[in-house]
Amino acid sequence: MMIRIAILFAAALGTAAHAETRCGWIDNPTPANWWLVDADGEWTIGMQGGYQAPGMDNMPDFSAGEWVETNGYYGYGCACMNVSTDAASMRITRIRSARSLPLRQCRNDRALPRR
Incomplete structure (x- = not known):
């Protein structure tokens, strides 16, 4: 039984x-x-009313840094x-x-679209 559990655990990893x-x-x-453009x-x-990636709570607080508001706070x-x-x-x-x-x-990264 222990061997079976070990094999299943290794397969999951x-x-x-x-x-x-x-x-x-x-x-x-x-x-x-939400999108990331790289x-x-x-x-x-994430999409409103649909998919949201697990871990959204790990997103930084952009209000404390540099953020360009284009639609209210968005x-x-x-x-x-x-x-x-x-x-x-x-x-x-x-x-x-x-x-x-x-x-x-991001503005200086030539691989990214200009903003």
Whole structure:
């Protein structure tokens, strides 16, 4: 029995999604709509009335840093995130951690779209 549990545990570890660091523009244009735009494209973090990536509570407090308001309190900022992704659907599947960055860091990154 213990061997069976050990094998199942090892198999579960082998299928766990690996974490990766992604940096770029964080868009939050309206309530519950979140995207990360990095050098690889636009990643869905959350959609109003639908998908929300687990770990949203790990998002940084952008009000304490640099944030461009485009619609009331909603807008965009710059951040690096430690996440798991589904590349086929361009979806962030888990947010492990995130930190806001100065806007200039994203503005100076030639791999990102201009803002």
